Structures are given as C-alpha cells and as structure tokens.
C-alpha cells in the first residue's frame with residue numbers, strides 16, 4: 001500500500017485525475033470504477049477540465065460504479081446515478097451505453113447483483129477502481145460485518161453511514177439499504193486509488209493501514225492488494241506516524 005500525503009484537496013485531485021487521464025490516453029477503452037461521495041468531486045472536476053481542454057476523450061471508456069441506494073429511480077436527484085451524471089458523466093463525452101450501475105430499483109436485487117458481476121467480467125475486469133472510505137472503514141457500501149463478501153450484494157446501511165450521508169436527503173428520507181460491489185469485486189480491480197481527507201477519516205485510515213485485516217474494518221482488506229495508492233491530507237493522516245508515510249511512499 002502506497003501512502004501519499006498532499007497539502008490540499010486540489011493537489012489530491014490533480015494527482016488522481018492525472019493517473020486516470022493518463023490511463024485513458026494510453027488505453028482509450030479503459031474500464032474505470034468510480035465512487036460517489038464528496039471525496040472524488042474535485043477529481044471529477046479536474047477530469048472534466050481536461051476533457052474541455054481537449055486533452056482526453058472518455059467516449060470509449062467503460063464505467064462501473066461501486067454502489068447505489070435501493071428504491072431510488074435513476075432520475076431521483078439523490079441517486080448515485082444522478083450524482084455521477086451531474087459531477088462527471090453529463091459534463092464530458094462518456095457514452096450512456098458504456099455506463100454501468102447496480103440497479104437499486106430492481107425488483108429482484110439478487111438477480112441485479114448477479115448481472116452486475118457478469119457485466120464486470122464481460123468487460124474484462126476493472127483497470128482502475130477509485131475509492132473513498134467511510135468513517136467506519138467501509139468501502140463502497142461494504143459495512144463492517146463478520147465476513148468479507150465476494151460479489152455484489154444488498155446491504156443494510158450502518159447507522160454511522162446514515163448519519164454521514166443523511167444530509168443529502170430531505171426529511172430523513174435516506175434509504176436503509178443499498179446494492180454494492182463486494183470486497184472481492186474491489187480486490188479484482190487491477191489498480192486501486194483511495195482518497196481520504198479530513199479529520200473524520202483519521203481513525204478509519206489508521207485502522208486500514210495499521211490494523212489487522214478484518215471485516216470489522218472492511219478497508220483493511222486493501223492491505224492484501226498489490227497495487228493500492230492512498231491519497232491523504234494532513235488531517236486524514238494525523239493518526240499515522242511519519243515513518244508510516246515515508247516507508248510506504
């Protein structure tokens with residue numbers, strides 16, 4: 001696991017978008033896994049900027065998002081699909097036919113999850129998966145539990161997740177469940193980039209980097225992947241020792 005410390009969110013966005021853009025310039029039909037939440041927003045802005053400046057085209061890029069709330073239609077402004085449209089897909093030349101999402105509105109969640117797993121495999125797997133991290137160490141919506149899941153599944157959201165994300169929903173209308181890629185899906189991506197900023201992430205980052213590998217802190221499983229880069233600011237890195245950052249850079 002490579003840990004990188006940055007001075008600002010803008011510097012993180014420049015670094016992460018640079019990696020994603022170079023990937024697409026080298027392989028226009030790259031398969032990219034995207035995340036939602038506040039962590040990747042500036043990275044998406046930088047990707048849009050690069051597209052507008054004519055430095056990159058995303059028309060052949062195939063995308064898979066990590067997760068989606070259950071019971072929201074794609075047109076619901078609080079769905080993760082709508083989030084991706086407004087922050088990235090709708091602002092550049094991504095093609096709808098290349099965009100893949102877990103169907104949180106599916107009548108049969110299990111079938112939707114199985115289909116998603118097949119779609120990822122049929123695309124040849126994910127070249128680069130972008131990740132954030134929850135304050136409880138969740139990645140995607142893999143909440144702390146007693147086992148790691150392999151493929152996509154339906155999850156009951158933890159109370160801490162509802163507290164953190166409730167602000168996006170009117171009158172406590174936040175769904176209780178979501179569909180998410182499993183830990184196995186995330187680990188099968190060939191390269192992982194994780195962004196964490198702010199003090200609220202410091203404990204989760206420490207557990208992810210220094211703690212034992214346990215489903216009680218789902219992000220700790222990233223210790224077992226051979227190509228993970230973690231992008232931190234001073235606050236999210238505040239519970240790590242300086243030597244942790246140096247040794248792993």
Ligand code: GLP
Pocket residue numbers: 035036037038039040066067131132133134139140141161165
């Ligand atoms: C959300 C998402 C995750 C995201 C995380 C952190 O619940 N399901 O994919 O990485 O929580 O969100 P944020 O970046 O807003 O802190």
